Amino acid sequence: MYNDAIAPPLPMTLRPATTERRWVRWALIGVAVLFLLIFLLMPLVIVFFEAFSRGAGYFLESITEKDALAAIRLTLIVAAISVPANLVFGVAAAWAIAKFEFKGKSFLITLIDLPFSVSPVTSGLIYVLIFGAQGWLGPTLQEHGIQIIFAVPGIVLATIFVTFPFVARELIPIMQEQGTRDEEAALSLGASGWRTFFRVTLPNIKWALLYGVLLCNARAMGEFGAVSVVSGKIRGQTNTMPLHVEILYNEYLGVAAFAVASLLALLAMITLAAKTGLEWRYADEIAAQRKH
Amino acid sequence: MEAAFADATFPTVIEPDPPAPRQWSRGVPVDVTIEHVVKAFAETPALHDVSLKIEAGELVALLGPSGSGKTTLLRVLAGLEFPTSGRVLFGGEDALGLSVQERHIGFVFQSYALFKSMKVFDNIAFGLTARPARTRPSRAKIRDRVLELLDLVQLTGLENRYPTQLSGGQRQRVALARALAIEPRILLLDEPFGALDAKVRRDLRRWLREIHEQTGHTTVFVTHDQEEAVELADRIVVLNRGKIEQIGSPDEIYDRPASPFVASFIGESSALPVRIEDGRLFLDDRPIEIGATGKDGPRTLVFRPHDVELPGARPGGIAGRIIAERRHGASRRLDVEIGMRRHRIEIDVPANHPRSNKGDRVSVLPTRWWLFDA
Ligand SMILES: Nc1ncnc2c1ncn2[C@@H]1O[C@H](COP(=O)(O)OP(=O)(O)OP(=O)(O)O)[C@@H](O)[C@H]1O
Ligand SMILES: [Mg+2]
Numbered sequence: 001m002y003n004d005a006i007a008p009p010l011p012m013t014l015r016p017a018t019t020e021r022r023w024v025r026w027a028l029i030g031v032a033v034l035f036l037l038i039f040l041l042m043p044l045v046i047v048f049f050e051a052f053s054r055g056a057g058y059f060l061e062s063i064t065e066k067d068a069l070a071a072i073r074l075t076l077i078v079a080a081i082s083v084p085a086n087l088v089f090g091v092a093a094a095w096a097i098a099k100f101e102f103k104g105k106s107f108l109i110t111l112i113d114l115p116f117s118v119s120p121v122t123s124g125l126i127y128v129l130i131f132g133a134q135g136w137l138g139p140t141l142q143e144h145g146i147q148i149i150f151a152v153p154g155i156v157l158a159t160i161f162v163t164f165p166f167v168a169r170e171l172i173p174i175m176q177e178q179g180t181r182d183e184e185a186a187l188s189l190g191a192s193g194w195r196t197f198f199r200v201t202l203p204n205i206k207w208a209l210l211y212g213v214l215l216c217n218a219r220a221m222g223e224f225g226a227v228s229v230v231s232g233k234i235r236g237q238t239n240t241m242p243l244h245v246e247i248l249y250n251e252y253l254g255v256a257a258f259a260v261a262s263l264l265a266l267l268a269m270i271t272l273a274a275k276t277g278l279e280w281r282y283a284d285e286i287a288a289q290r291k292h
Numbered sequence: 293m294e295a296a297f298a299d300a301t302f303p304t305v306i307e308p309d310p311p312a313p314r315q316w317s318r319g320v321p322v323d324v325t326i327e328h329v330v331k332a333f334a335e336t337p338a339l340h341d342v343s344l345k346i347e348a349g350e351l352v353a354l355l356g357p358s359g360s361g362k363t364t365l366l367r368v369l370a371g372l373e374f375p376t377s378g379r380v381l382f383g384g385e386d387a388l389g390l391s392v393q394e395r396h397i398g399f400v401f402q403s404y405a406l407f408k409s410m411k412v413f414d415n416i417a418f419g420l421t422a423r424p425a426r427t428r429p430s431r432a433k434i435r436d437r438v439l440e441l442l443d444l445v446q447l448t449g450l451e452n453r454y455p456t457q458l459s460g461g462q463r464q465r466v467a468l469a470r471a472l473a474i475e476p477r478i479l480l481l482d483e484p485f486g487a488l489d490a491k492v493r494r495d496l497r498r499w500l501r502e503i504h505e506q507t508g509h510t511t512v513f514v515t516h517d518q519e520e521a522v523e524l525a526d527r528i529v530v531l532n533r534g535k536i537e538q539i540g541s542p543d544e545i546y547d548r549p550a551s552p553f554v555a556s557f558i559g560e561s562s563a564l565p566v567r568i569e570d571g572r573l574f575l576d577d578r579p580i581e582i583g584a585t586g587k588d589g590p591r592t593l594v595f596r597p598h599d600v601e602l603p604g605a606r607p608g609g610i611a612g613r614i615i616a617e618r619r620h621g622a623s624r625r626l627d628v629e630i631g632m633r634r635h636r637i638e639i640d641v642p643a644n645h646p647r648s649n650k651g652d653r654v655s656v657l658p659t660r661w662w663l664f665d666a
Contacts, residue, residue: 181401181403181405182405182407182408184372184392184399184401184405185399185401185405185406185407185470186407186418186422187372187392187393188370188371188372188392188393188395188397188398188399188471189418189419189422189470189471189473189474190393190396190419190422190423190474191393191418191419191422192393192422195422199407199418199422200407203407203408203409203410204408204409
């Protein structure tokens with residue numbers, strides 16, 4: 001029979017070094033879940049709750065009203081231009097950084113991150129400074145009847161600027177890791193540059209590219225700060241969905257504002273679902289690509 | 293088809309070549325001439341003044357330690373790297389003016405570089421489907437060719453696998469089939485068996501030799517495994533620090549090494565700093581009676597472990613102490629420390645030689661040796 005009083009105390013080191021005490025574990029998980037609920041899930045639920053607070057009829061009316069439809073159309077147009085543009089720029093920049101050695105490379109990488117580190121309002125102001133009526137190029141452009149600021153081109157430019165890093169940032173690490181061996185092999189087998197790109201490079205980066213495009217699209221449709229500076233907020237003409245939401249809200253049309261906002265929230269959820277779905281559906285293929 | 297210069301008084305100023313007809317007949321092996329090729333990266337020259345002639349249909353091994361410039365030389369031949377200076381000729385025609393695609397070179401990379409998103413079939417067919425429509429074979433022809441190649445590399449039935457579903461040795465063979473599909477004029481292999489285990493290496497080695505005999509390509513393969521080079525190649529090119537140390541048949545390289553480096557890199561050898569004085573060979577102040585003669589001056593004496601005898605009490609041997617003894621293949625290997633400066637040499641004695649103890653004195657007389665200027 002063992003006597004509790006003489007049994008030596010269990011040494012602390014019996015517990016694996018990385019395992020916390022049970023209550024610490026539960027506390028950490030609890031804090032994380034609570035945080036997610038309050039700051040992420042609750043706002044999302046409230047958006048939809050508010051949007052339908054006056055019934056489905058009012059909701060439909062709010063999103064099919066003339067100015068709302070114009071805002072939705074403009075948002076789609078802006079995304080339809082800026083996402084493909086950033087797709088091309090992003091691939092080109094990632095290609096240059098990953099596959100060539102040149103001076104100023106690290107500077108270029110920093111530059112690509114610039115839109116992430118600058119406040120979107122500042123980026124918008126820069127465009128006003130360059131293209132605005134009092135700006136550097138403004139008078140010249142006006143002479144030729146080209147309007148950029150307070151017009152669609154300005155909104156597109158600002159959106160491209162703000163969403164530039166998404167595609168490039170996704171691609172650079174994976175392209176750097178893959179190196180140029182596959183491309184060299186394709187060239188030595190007689191393939192042209194284009195064929196090499198479309199048949200070898202593109203399949204190697206397609207998942208990263210798709211993520212980048214999804215994220216880029218979500219941000220392009222949701223961008224507020226930079227667009228708000230350059231748009232001029234002309235109803236039915238230069239209002240994107242986020243701007244339209246703000247205007248409605250400022251006019252005390254809270255429920256209508258939430259109705260349009262819920263569309264944006266829906267977009268975000270679809271983006272996330274698509275990303276997760278892709279990851280799940282093609283897990284094997286993605287893993288295989290990372291492996292080799 | 294080649295631009296012929298029969299003129300004996302070829303001007304030293306190199307005239308621009310007349311536009312050469314670029315209809316290489318595919319698959320016909322060509323000879324390769326490399327003249328004074330230098331390749332300098334940022335600071336370090338990876339190739340210094342490399343000159344080499346490879347006959348059509350020859351199987352040549354590039355052998356050298358890591359970083360000696362083997363891959364760089366292959367990449368220069370393939371057109372993936374452009375030399376800083378020098379010339380490269382294929383079948384007498386300037387190759388540096390040709391793009392990678394125009395060179396029709398089969399390149400098997402150190403890491404295979406198979407296209408991961410394509411099945412084995414499409415990997416092998418890639419070079420054929422990439423041809424311009426004018427010269428592209430029909431689908432049926434491509435299919436036949438791919439299946440034929442799969443048969444050649446003994447992978448029949450695996451055409452629908454993805455590269456990640458293959459073993460290392462299988463990937464290696466797909467990479468070779470893919471390179472052979474374009475009917476290359478020259479086949480370049482960069483450490484083709486580098487990542488494989490010893491048994492697979494030996495099998496693939498024999499198999500590569502057979503394929504070479506069947507297809508007859510001019511083949512250059514890189515290795516840092518001397519056994520592989522000796523067994524496979526018609527000729528071996530030994531590279532060290534971007535310079536060619538020696539070119540020769542395996543026998544020549546093994547029996548008549550051009551430098552202590554070659555002697556130690558191909559086969560095993562020991563080297564001792566010696567000197568000739570009054571026509572006699574000395575190590576420190578002791579004479580070595582092996583009949584070496586020559587002008588007075590410092591030399592390096594090199595011999596292989598098994599090319600020695602133990603003269604016992606007879607004078608004129610190299611005296612030393614045994615510091616270690618171990619089994620080495622069919623014989624017993626002794627590590628011997630020589631003289632005040634503690635030079636180390638290795639010698640082999642028959643396995644039935646009486647066991648020796650650490651510190652035992654021994655006298656060694658090389659029976660076959662080389663003397664190099666120090
Ligand atoms: N792109 C490059 N930029 C700068 N230096 C390089 C480059 N490629 C090779 N080198 C240098 O050139 C030298 C020769 O390299 P190379 O790859 O030809 O060696 P190797 O003989 O193939 O070696 P290994 O057996 O390790 O493959 C090395 O010192 C290497 O650091
Ligand atoms: Mg190498």
